[in-house]
Amino acid sequence: MIARAKILQPPWKEISRQREGATFGIWVFLASEMLFFGSLLLLYTAYRVANPDVFIIAGRETDIWYGTVNTAVLMTSSLTMAVAAQAAEADMRRLTIWCLGATVILGLMFLVFKGFEYAEDIKKNLVPGANFALKPPAAQIFFALYWIMTAIHAIHLSIGLGLVGRLAISGALRRVQLRENPQVEVTALYWHLVDVIWIILYPLIYLMGRS
């Protein structure tokens, strides 16, 4: 009962309504995120249409192994998040917390692999600047977009880790109940957004010129 009372926040009078509200709110926020990443993707598209050959040359320099492994990792984490959300609904507390934990671990794995990939990229002189590895100037634009888009994605992922982690911990410590908790739906939807963004980024970054 204590845990339940903590979830209900004014002005809401019933938890079910609050949950509907929170879900509605996160969908509206996701719409804004579509515009956010959409404008980056539009920029990428404009430059790709203007420099098709160079983007292929540049795209070959990305590390497809890291990219593919990370895609698998992230998609699996979306699975564990979805299971967590369903388990919370079914009041299967232990399964929920395990799955939330798995999501966090997979997310951390993504970041770690990304870190290694970044280190490789730096060693290969793929940071735009004086020592850039490739000759065509527009290749530096490809890589500028690479660094910016993956970094922004990583920031979003880190925020997601915070949300998932917070839920896992407070659920494990029994500070809040997880069934009917509006935050579960919100967190799940945000996490799926992070995954969807990556699914769109992956072919644009890693599959250029590799057909």
Place this chain on the structure above:
Amino acid sequence: MSVFMPEAASAQAVQTDQIYYVLLALSGAVIVLVGALLLIFSIRYRRGSKAKRGALPPIMSKEFEIGWTSATLFLALFIFWWVSSSQLSALVAPKNALEIHVVAKQWMWKTQHSNGAREINELHVPLDKPVRLIMTSEDVIHSFFVPAFRMKKDVLPGRYTETWFRATKLGVFHLFCAEYCGSEHSRMTGRIVVMQADGYARWLAAQPEGDGLAKAGEAVFRARGCSGCHSEASKVHAPNLNGLYGRKVQLADGRTVTADEAYLRDSMLLPRRDVAAGFEPIMPSYAGILTDGEIISLTAYIRSLSGKEDNPQ
């Protein structure tokens, strides 16, 4: 210049002013209408006045609303159509236009006539002849603005923008930079000097730079080693530049483009981008090697090779 209107010194100015006057009249009418209604209603229907209230007349209905909405929409569309139809015909400069190259930099204007004559912050042009401006910037975005001609066009780094005018009045007119470009943006002004055609010809002949732009370009062509590949004697398989300017070019990726100023510039600076069909992408880039002025003169030289398609280079 009158109190409200700048001098109209170009063919376009007359057109623009016509549109301006019509819009002014329309706006005036709407303001008078709305203002009058506001005033009349405010007085007539002020609190406690004796004017009749009571049953609202049936004319104030949805049909009325739809009616004035449609009328407004129709008026908007009509004005758009009327304004735009004049615009489309003015898009492209006439073929016989005099060509002037403009280079903008912080905070000055450099203009160059086709015979190589150069001016700083000034441009002499003949009366009643179309003049085409081909412009680029060495640094940030500027904008070439001549109020008397009702003409303005942004000037960008890394590409050419174009506009054209036909001056219809003699005199000296303001040139302003109209895109904020840093500290001395408001001091980046100049003069457009419109002269009689024969006076202009005399003035042009008297200018220091006797060499035509194309001749200067020819010198650059040899000095920078372009002739090393782009000549008949060369062992390297490179496109023939005779008659290239203005022609359609088939590219390696299947597209067809026209060999205009932008194409020539890109070919010098980003040669891998639009490789001609049947050729290898082996041309080195001249980015950082050629100045903007050299590119302009090379372009003029290549232009001068039109009509020499059958001559050996």
Place this chain on the structure above:
Amino acid sequence: MTDVAINGELPLPREPSYLGAGHTVASWLGTTDHKRIAILYAATITFFFFLGGIAISLVRLDLFTPAGDLLSDDTYNKLFTFHGVVMVWFFMVPSIPGTFGNFLLPLMIGARDVAFPRLNLFSWYLFLAGGFCTLYALIAGGVDTGWTFYTPFSTMFSNTHVVAAALGVFIAGFSSIATGVNFIATTHMLRAPGMKWFRLPLFVWAIYATSLVMVLATPVLAVTLLLVIAERWLHLPIFNPDFGGDPLLFQHLFWFYSHPAVYIMVLPAMGVVSEVITCFARRRVFGYDFMVYAMVGIAVIGFFVWGHHMFVSGQSPYASIVFSFLSFIVAVPSAIKVFNWTATLYRGQIGFEAPMLYALGFLGLFTIGGLTGLFLASIPVDIQVTDTYFVVAHFHYIMVGGTVSAYFAGLHYWWPKITGRLYPDIWARFAAILMFFGFNFTFFPQFIVGYLGMPRRYHVYPPEFQVYNVMSSAGAFVLAAAYLLPPLYLTWSLIWGARASRNPWNATGLEWKTSSPPPRENFAVVPHVEEAPYQYHPEGVAPEHGGENYRAQGDQT
């Protein structure tokens, strides 16, 4: 809690007002009460308004003479940049939504608070953080790119604190998005029983439409500023032509947000005007449905006209034609609203208290500003006047003549509800009239000098433009004086003003059914709505003299 129909009054709440519920600084800075958050916003935006005003006062002072003898070129450039950045993002965008939107949205729909009260407070802190970042940019030496941050000047040539300023605006943008999400969810999910969509006051519709734009447009600004920061600070080429980058892409991205942004700035104002005109004319609004469709139409079409800022930029002439067409279309719904407001006055019982004076001023000035938009939508005319004072005059007529007038209309209309005090109307009317004249003297000459060819952002100018600049600068100081009056008499009213009854204007709307000021919980009982808004008279019958509700003058206490 029982539902009570509102044919008459709701029972007056017995709780202390929201102002009295907690007196510590912590109770204010940690509040989740939408009404207190509205006050926090009001204080912050007022601070920024005067800061931006001081900046431009120095600019107009320098413009008295053509030679620019007061300030250096660089200082001048930094001042107009600061004016633009502060006024757009730290005054105009948050003003009406942050203050009246926050205060009134829950009250008008019969709710207890917004959907996400803690997010609401977080929005304000984001706004504050963005403000601090921008102030840092100012104190550290300023920014000189203009509020539009055009590349490559901002990314590769300016020697000023561009990154700090861009970061400040970036952070403030998230405040906008959070507020928008909150308001949309609130409107969808917390309406009182019987409060159907087409029974909502037009102010609620206005805030809703604004919130849609805030949520969808602001993210693009965030990306654009991020790219500028990345290019300038990390030297990642995005818009740099030396690498094949296109400065025009910056402009597309920037204006894709910044055009809808002007609708963020004007839609709430339209909502305020609808509330004020109906109350002080004692009339139902003419054409409620069309007013709603018009606002939603403006919000939607507004996303597709951004290229009209780029007619001379080197953009394709065919794209320009399309943008010109859509810009003519977007004028139509605004025109409809002006007609409908005018028709609302017909056969009313019109009072000229300060809120109404501001609303009438809005009508005239917004009409002028909107009509000059047609000039700008016409490509040949735009070629002459873009980047000149004509454009400056156009947007100030709408933003200042329009939105700021509406802000003051709302301030004076809802002041008794927010503070529980009445202000001296004589001083308020005097300020309104002074503002109207000062405004026109400042900005009308700018239309003329713009067509004559005086470019904007010019520190020095040719002497033949001086007479217009003198007139404009003189008007600016009258306007400044007018702006100083409301802080004086409104503050006076807080201490010595008569206390307001729950409904001093005899207005319809749920906010007037509760006490002035309202308690923390807004209402003593949940309202149950049965009628359309603006029931100032029976349908089809204009209010008669001496009739039941004909005076916008309720009892005093």
